[in-house]
Structure formats: structure tokens, C-alpha cells
Amino acid sequence: MIAMDDLTKPWRTFPLTTFSIPSSLISDVFDDREKVRKIGYVGRAAAIFRVEEIMIYADDSKDNAEYINSLLQYQETPPYLRKKIIKIDPKLRLAGLLQPLKSVHHVPESFGANIREGVVISSNDIKSVVDVGMKKHVIVYKHLPIGKRITVVLKKELDNSYIGIPIDRNSIDIYWGFTTKIFKDMKELLQFLKSCGYLVICASKKGEMIYEVENILSKELKMYNKLNVVFGGPKLDVDEIAQKSGININDYCNHIVNFVPRQGVESIRTEEAVLIVLAILNYLKERPKA
Amino acid sequence: MIAMDDLTKPWRTFPLTTFSIPSSLISDVFDDREKVRKIGYVGRAAAIFRVEEIMIYADDSKDNAEYINSLLQYQETPPYLRKKIIKIDPKLRLAGLLQPLKSVHHVPESFGANIREGVVISSNDIKSVVDVGMKKHVIVYKHLPIGKRITVVLKKELDNSYIGIPIDRNSIDIYWGFTTKIFKDMKELLQFLKSCGYLVICASKKGEMIYEVENILSKELKMYNKLNVVFGGPKLDVDEIAQKSGININDYCNHIVNFVPRQGVESIRTEEAVLIVLAILNYLKERPKA
Numbered sequence: 117m118i119a120m121d122d123l124t125k126p127w128r129t130f131p132l133t134t135f136s137i138p139s140s141l142i143s144d145v146f147d148d149r150e151k152v153r154k155i156g157y158v159g160r161a162a163a164i165f166r167v168e169e170i171m172i173y174a175d176d177s178k179d180n181a182e183y184i185n186s187l188l189q190y191q192e193t194p195p196y197l198r199k200k201i202i203k204i205d206p207k208l209r210l211a212g213l214l215q216p217l218k219s220v221h222h223v224p225e226s227f228g229a230n231i232r233e234g235v236v237i238s239s240n241d242i243k244s245v246v247d248v249g250m251k252k253h254v255i256v257y258k259h260l261p262i263g264k265r266i267t268v269v270l271k272k273e274l275d276n277s278y279i280g281i282p283i284d285r286n287s288i289d290i291y292w293g294f295t296t297k298i299f300k301d302m303k304e305l306l307q308f309l310k311s312c313g314y315l316v317i318c319a320s321k322k323g324e325m326i327y328e329v330e331n332i333l334s335k336e337l338k339m340y341n342k343l344n345v346v347f348g349g350p351k352l353d354v355d356e357i358a359q360k361s362g363i364n365i366n367d368y369c370n371h372i373v374n375f376v377p378r379q380g381v382e383s384i385r386t387e388e389a390v391l392i393v394l395a396i397l398n399y400l401k402e403r404p405k406a
Numbered sequence: 407m408i409a410m411d412d413l414t415k416p417w418r419t420f421p422l423t424t425f426s427i428p429s430s431l432i433s434d435v436f437d438d439r440e441k442v443r444k445i446g447y448v449g450r451a452a453a454i455f456r457v458e459e460i461m462i463y464a465d466d467s468k469d470n471a472e473y474i475n476s477l478l479q480y481q482e483t484p485p486y487l488r489k490k491i492i493k494i495d496p497k498l499r500l501a502g503l504l505q506p507l508k509s510v511h512h513v514p515e516s517f518g519a520n521i522r523e524g525v526v527i528s529s530n531d532i533k534s535v536v537d538v539g540m541k542k543h544v545i546v547y548k549h550l551p552i553g554k555r556i557t558v559v560l561k562k563e564l565d566n567s568y569i570g571i572p573i574d575r576n577s578i579d580i581y582w583g584f585t586t587k588i589f590k591d592m593k594e595l596l597q598f599l600k601s602c603g604y605l606v607i608c609a610s611k612k613g614e615m616i617y618e619v620e621n622i623l624s625k626e627l628k629m630y631n632k633l634n635v636v637f638g639g640p641k642l643d644v645d646e647i648a649q650k651s652g653i654n655i656n657d658y659c660n661h662i663v664n665f666v667p668r669q670g671v672e673s674i675r676t677e678e679a680v681l682i683v684l685a686i687l688n689y690l691k692e693r694p695k696a
Contacts, residue, residue, distance in 0.1 A: 120615045123667040150503075153443065160678060166670040213440075218672040226672045291670040325410045327693055375685070377413040377692035380456040380581040382508040382517075388450065391678060392685040395665070399686055402667035403617055 123402060126166055126220050126227065126291040131315060131343040133397070135162070136171040136305055138357060139181035140349035141386050148210055155184055156214040157387040159191040159294075163219040165394040166291040172298050173305040175349060175357050181298050183207050187214060188296050193233075193265075194222045196249030200235045201265050221267075221293045229290055230270045231283070236260045246280065254280035267292070302361040305346075306368035315340035316369040318354045319347050319393045321379065323372035330400065333371065337401045345393055347386050413692060416456055416510050416517065416581040421605060421633040421691070423684070425452070426461040426595055428647060429471035430639035431676050438500055445474055446504040447677040449481040449584075453509040455684040456581040462588050463595040465639060465647050471588050473497050477504060478586050483555075484512045486539030490525045491555050511557075511583045519580055520560045521573070526550045536570065544570040557582070592651040595636075596658035605630035606659040608644045609637050609683045611669065613662035620690065623661065627691045635683055637676050 137158060142151045162170055170188055174181040186207045191214045193202060202208070220227045234248035244260040245253050246268055254268050255277050267288070268280035285292055299305040309316050315336050337343070346369065348354040354372070358365035365372065375393045376384065384392065427448060432441045452460055460478055464471040476497045481504045483492060492498070510517045524538035534550040535543050536558055544558050545567050557578070558570035575582055589595040599606050605626050627633070636659065638644040644662070648655035655662065665683045666674065674682065 120618055123615050123617075124611075124664070124669075126668050126670045129668065149439065150443065153440065157678075160671070160675070163671045164666065164669055164674055164678065164682075166668060215675075219670050223672055291668075321414075325413050326689060327413075328410055374414070375689070376454065377688060378416050378419065378456060378581075379414075379454055380416045380509050381450070381453045382513055384454060385450075385505070388447075388454065388681060391681040392454075395682040395685045396689055398667060399616060399665070399689075 123404075127289055128166065128168075128291055129402065131337060131340040131401070132168045133165060133343050133345075133394070133401075134169040134171060134314070135167060135345040135347065135390065135394070136173055137184070137347050137386060137390070138173055138175040138302075138349040139178070139184060140176040140351060141184060142180055143176050144350040149213055151183075152187060152210045152213045153215070154387050155187045156191060158390055159188050160215050160217065161387070161390040161394055162294050163217040164391075165398050167294050167394070169295045169297060171305060171344070172296065173302045174298070174300055175302060175352070175360070178300070185296050185298055187211060188294075190214065191217060192293050192296075194249060197233060197235055197265065200247065201263065217293075219293060220291050227290065231288060231290070231292075232268055232270065232280075234266060234268055236262050236264045236266060238262065252277045254278045256280050256282055258282065302357050303363050306358070306363065306365075309344050310368055312342065313340070314342045314344045317343070317345050317397075318365060318369045318372040319345055319375060319389055320354050320372050321374055321376075321383070322353060322355065323374045325377060326373055326375050326396065327377075329371050329373055333373075334400055334403070336370065337397075343397070345397065347389055347393075349386060413694075417579055418456065418458075418581055419692065421627060421630040422458045423455060423633050423635075423687070423691075424459040424461060424604070425457060425635040425637065425680065425684070426463055427474070427637050427676060427680070428463055428465040428592075428639040429468070429474060430466040430641060431474060432470055433466050434640035439503055441473075442477060442500045442503045443505070444677050445477045446481060448680055449478050450505050450507065451677070451680040451684055452584050453507040454681075455688050457584050457684070459585045459587060461595060461634070462586065463592045464588070464590055465592060465642070465650070468590070475586050475588055477501055478584075480504065481507060482583050482586075484523045484539060487523060487525055487555065490537065491553065509583060510581050517580065521557060521578060521580070521582075522560065522570075523555065523557055526552050526554045526556060528552065542567050544568045546570050546572055548572065592647050593653050596648070596653065596655075599634050600658055602632065603630070604632045604634045607633070607635050607687075608655060608659045608662040609635055609665060609679055610644050610662050611664055611666075611673070612643060612645065613664045615667060616663055616665050616686065617667075619661050619663055623663075624690055624693070626660065627687075633687070635687065637679055637683075639676060
């Protein structure tokens with residue numbers, strides 16, 4: 117039995133959650149500022165529900181996929197590191213409009229984590245200096261490439277610095293942001309998910325009602341290591357995009373699920389669906405065993 | 407036992423769902439276009455989850471409350487009626503940016519309803535002509551005030567018109583949009599909810615974890631006629647706004663609930679919380695009896 121107060125802590129729990137969105141996410145928006153905010157909502161949803169990776173599959177254009185990818189990567193980078201590690205890119209002209217994530221790895225003080233994201237600003241054979249966006253820099257006794265983004269555990273506070281140890285992002289117990297990945301189409305995405313053993317759930321109004329699959333789904337959420345939720349776009353539903361990509365969606369996913377009984381609108385937008393679906397899956401996934 | 411295919415229909419089911427948002431919803435946004443879109447997300451969430459009424463309580467300024475109110479009312483009005491029944495208002499300068507609801511009463515063809523919203527364009531002692539945004543007008547054998555918004559059931563199609571009967575919005579079985587109401591502060595809101603017998607749920611990170619209350623909540627969702635979910639704002643949580651309003655939130659609400667176990671961000675924005683919380687409550691509320 118898990119104590120309820122533990123459930124407020126943003127631990128990384130299994131299955132690790134990932135989701136996939138189409139590049140056409142932004143195809144129904146003509147205002148650039150609105151495009152950025154739409155992408156920002158998706159990134160916020162990912163951080164709220166501790167999503168490990170956002171996969172973008174091109175269903176309309178490679179350019180859109182790369183645009184979404186660049187903005188999500190910018191949003192995921194702690195604000196104090198952006199100027200230091202992100203190259204100037206015309207795609208990021210309006211990136212300042214992205215909603216701040218304020219996720220664990222952006223504001224560790226709020227979560228009491230002694231881990232920081234940083235960038236190596238100088239280095240010699242003995243030690244490296246890492247800027248972690250605090251008044252004091254962190255000294256790491258190791259040669260590291262200048263300009264590299266790394267994660268450090270703060271071990272000791274000195275008068276003018278901290279002593280830290282670099283760690284692998286994947287070894288952190290607490291949620292530590294998301295990565296992104298682009299796929300050239302839905303077929304490539306679904307083949308990847310299948311070959312890597314993901315539990316694949318497609319979100320669609322045409323799917324089975326959540327009540328029909330929740331028992332088996334709850335069991336699967338205890339068996340799998342990785343979960344991916346595949347979302348459709350503003351013009352086509354998941355099954356229609358699959359068809360266009362020359363495949364049958366049923367061959368690649370565990371369930372196609374309708375998460376909104378009695379929805380009052382004709383269609384739910386992708387950025388809305390991401391929040392709705394992850395809310396219910398998080399609720400099912402984190403439920404303590406009876 | 408409810409058939410699963412019935413669960414795709416947007417019936418009005420009990421308890422009728424309403425929610426409350428603070429006027430400070432838009433206080434953290436400085437760009438007017440972004441304010442409009444933030445309000446638009448809230449209205450979209452309402453339509454997705456068949457919300458009957460959005461209550462706005464002033465916690466920072468009456469002006470903000472009225473601004474939110476005007477925009478939500480605009481968004482709720484079927485697009486073909488807007489120019490005919492909404493007066494020119496400087497608050498609505500950017501209303502064109504609001505996301506379309508595409509709810510049942512905006513696009514009845516998609517839902518197969520023979521009910522339309524319309525405006526009375528001419529009237530005499532015997533009959534009135536109602537513009538319902540279709541090629542043919544609707545004839546109603548009744549005197550009605552010109553300019554009035556009414557709901558009509560289409561009974562018969564003639565060569566150049568329909569014959570219709572006006573009906574009360576509240577008698578419609580299918581979801582038919584939301585109304586809005588302004589309260590001068592949270593105290594007035596909560597007193598109203600209590601006196602009208604609403605099941606009142608406050609959404610807060612500090613609340614009880616959803617798993618602790620879901621059994622009793624599921625029972626209450628079968629007992630009450632009306633539900634209101636109270637949301638906090640960008641700066642203060644529900645309990646803090648209550649305190650500022652001179653009341654103890656616990657005296658007025660049935661439960662304070664945390665709907666996001668292990669949230670990965672410092673705080674969830676109101677427009678995100680509305681989608682997340684309504685998604686889970688809709689899931690609990692519509693679950694067929696075992």
C-alpha cells in the first residue's frame with residue numbers, strides 16, 4: 117500500500133509514459149504566435165504528467181515536424197541554460213511565448229531536489245566548472261567538453277562553489293523532463309513502438325469506450341515498462357492517418373480508446389486530447405493497489 | 407446496464423455539471439490575444455464536457471470578470487447568430503480569435519438533432535419568422551419579440567420554409583450549451599452553491615488525493631442533481647482566495663481534491679486544470695453501473 121502523501125512526489129513510475137503527435141498539429145493555425153502556444157500546451161501537458169519522450173510523426177510536412185521539435189526542445193531546456201546551449205535559429209523567433217514548464221528540473225528548489233541541469237563553461241585535465249543557473253558554480257572533478265549540457269548532483273557546498281558529480285539523466289528517480297524524436301511517417305513510428313515493446317494506445321472518438329478496456333488496461337499498466345499514446349491531428353483521425361501511411365492501425369496498437377464518454381463537441385483538438393487522455397491514464401496508472 | 411454505443415451521445419446527464427473560475431484567470435497574461443485564447447480554452451473545455459453553466463467569481467477585478475463573461479457568451483452563441491444578436495462591444499474586439507466550440511447546438515447536423523438556435527426576424531399576431539442559420543427560415547405560429555434568441559424544434563419541411571415549435575432550453579435532452587453568471591467574490595459564490603444544494607468540489611494540489619475520495623464521490627455523483635467544481639487562479643489557490651474573501655473553504659465544499667497524482671510541475675494553470683479535472687469527473691460520472 118502506497119501512502120497517499122507519497123503520491124504528491126513526481127517520481128518516475130512505470131510504465132514510463134511517452135506520446136506521439138502528428139506534424140499536422142499546427143496545420144489548422146495560421147497565426148505564428150498561436151502555433152507556438154499550441155505547441156506550448158502540448159509541452160506543458162507532457163511536463164504535468166511526467167512524460168519521458170514526445171514523438172513527432174510527419175503526416176503533412178517534415179518542416180512542421182522540425183518546427184514542433186525545435187520549440188519543444190527549447191521549452192524543455194531550463195530557462196537559465198537556453199542562451200548558453202541553444203543555437204540561434206529562425207524557428208525559435210517566437211519561442212519566448214512558450215509557456216514556462218516549471219517542471220522539476222527547472223525549479224528544483226520547489227521539489228527539494230539537489231540535482232541541477234548545467235552547462236560546462238570551462239574545463240582542464242583535473243576539473244570542470246559547470247554553470248547551473250545559481251550564484252555559485254559547480255566544480256566537477258572530471259574533464260568535460262565545454263558547452264556540453266550535463267546533469268549534476270550537488271554533494272557539498274563550499275564558500276564560492278559547490279562540489280558536484282555528473283549523473284546520467286536516466287538514473288534519476290525524480291521526473292527530469294522529456295526528450296523528443298521525429299519519425300518520417302506514422303508507419304515508421306508504429307514499427308518503432310512495436311519493435312521496442314511499448315504498450316501502444318491510440319486515442320480516438322471511434323475507439324472502444326474507456327470502460328470497456330479499463331480492466332485489461334489497468335493490468336497492462338502494471339506489466340509494461342513503456343507506454344505510448346498516439347494522437348491524431350486536426351484534419352484526420354489516427355486510423356485515417358494510418359491508412360494514408362499504408363498500414364492498418366489495428367496491427368500496431370493494443371487499444372484504440374475513446375476517453376470522453378458523451379463528448380459535447382464534434383471533435384476534440386489534439387492539444388486538448390493530450391491533457392484529457394494523460395489525466396485519465398495517470399489516474400489509472402498511479403492508483404495504489406487495493 | 408447502459409449500452410456502450412449510447413455513451414457516445416451527448417445527453418444531459420445528472421448531476422448537471424457546472425464550474426467556477428476566478429476573474430484572475432487572465433491576470434498573468436499581458437497580451438490581449440493570449441487572454442482571449444485562454445478564455446477560449448476554458449469555454450472549449452466546458453463544451454467538451456457538457457457544462458451547463460460557467461460561474462465567474464471576481465477575486466481581482468470586476469472588469470476582468472465582465473471581460474471573461476462577455477467572451478464566453480460570445481463563444482457560446484452559434485456563429486450564424488452572433489452578428490444578429492450580440493451588440494457591438496469593445497470587449498469583443500478580438501473575439502474572432504476564440505476557438506470555435508462546434509458543440510451540439512452549433513452544428514446539429516453532425517449530431518442529428520432537429521433542434522436549432524435562432525433569432526426572431528419578423529413577427530405579427532399570427533406567426534413569427536425565425537432565422538436559424540439555414541437557407542430556409544422557420545415559421546413559428548406565435549407572436550414573439552423581434553431580435554429574441556430562441557430555440558426551435560423543426561417539425562415539418564415546406565418548399566420555402568420549415569414549420570417549428572419554440573422550446574425551453576432546459577427541456578432539451580441533448581447538451582445545449584452553457585450559460586454564465588458573475589459573482590462579486592468567492593464568498594457570494596460559495597453561499598449561492600451551498601444554498602442551491604450543489605455538490606461542491608474544489609480542485610487543489612493541497613487537497614485529498616483522488617483515490618481517497620473516489621468511492622464516496624462516485625456515490626455522491628449518483629445522488630446530487632448539480633455539481634460545481636471550483637478552480638483557483640494563477641496566483642492564489644482556492645483556499646487562499648477563500649481566506650482573502652473572509653471564509654473557510656471547508657465550510658462550503660464537499661471535497662478538496664488533488665486530481666493529479668505525482669504532478670511533474672510546480673503548478674497547473676487554471677485552463678489546464680479545467681480540462682484535467684472535468685476529464686476525470688466525466689469518466690467517474692458516466693461510468694455504467696456494474
